[in-house]
Amino acid sequence: xxxxxxxxxxxxxxxxxxxxxxxxxxxxxDFTRFTTKAFKIVNRYKEIELEASKKxxxxxxxxDQEIKLKVMHTDRFSFLKGKDLVLETEVGNLxxxxxxxxxxxxxxxxxxxxxxxxxxxxxxxWVSESDFRKAAYSQSVIMKVGDDSFELxxxxxxxxxxxxxxxxxxxxMDEEQQ
Numbered sequence: 499x500x501x502x503x504x505x506x507x508x509x510x511x512x513x514x515x516x517x518x519x520x521x522x523x524x525x526x527x528d529f530t531r532f533t534t535k536a537f538k539i540v541n542r543y544k545e546i547e548l549e550a551s552k553k554x555x556x557x558x559x560x561x562d563q564e565i566k567l568k569v570m571h572t573d574r575f576s577f578l579k580g581k582d583l584v585l586e587t588e589v590g591n592l593x594x595x596x597x598x599x600x601x602x603x604x605x606x607x608x609x610x611x612x613x614x615x616x617x618x619x620x621x622x623x624w625v626s627e628s629d630f631r632k633a634a635y636s637q638s639v640i641m642k643v644g645d646d647s648f649e650l651x652x653x654x655x656x657x658x659x660x661x662x663x664x665x666x667x668x669x670x671m672d673e674e675q676q
Contacts, residue, residue, distance in 0.1 A: 517535070519670060532551060539641070540648075550566065573617065574609045579599060582643075587633055589632050603616070
């Protein structure tokens, strides 16, 4: 009896998990957007969040499109502004300094120390699919933000690999989206 309850619990938890890549078709503008599940990386006291997305015309899974990579940071003080951004892989470095920086201040949100107000900042970076593929499939990837280093594990980058692999992407898509 306990085995059946355990199996049922595992099945229920599995059904509640987020998809690694979310697929949304925008009928009014006739494009499909593939967005990876955001993941957080911590280095000492700093935390950044990464999310990647790709926009394809119509209802297709396209290739050779630029990938939009979002690097986000939320804290009381600025961390990203004015810093160099590089992805180091075993097949070479990717310079991510061609980007768009934005920030906003939210007085209602509580910071980690319990005080009111946080600064939300982000870089938007457009990366060629071939460069993004290097970062997704490399064994070792380190994101350097100025002098700080954040190691991106292969498990965290699994959603990046799914977004680039048509067969794996089809496996997680809903039937109506396929």
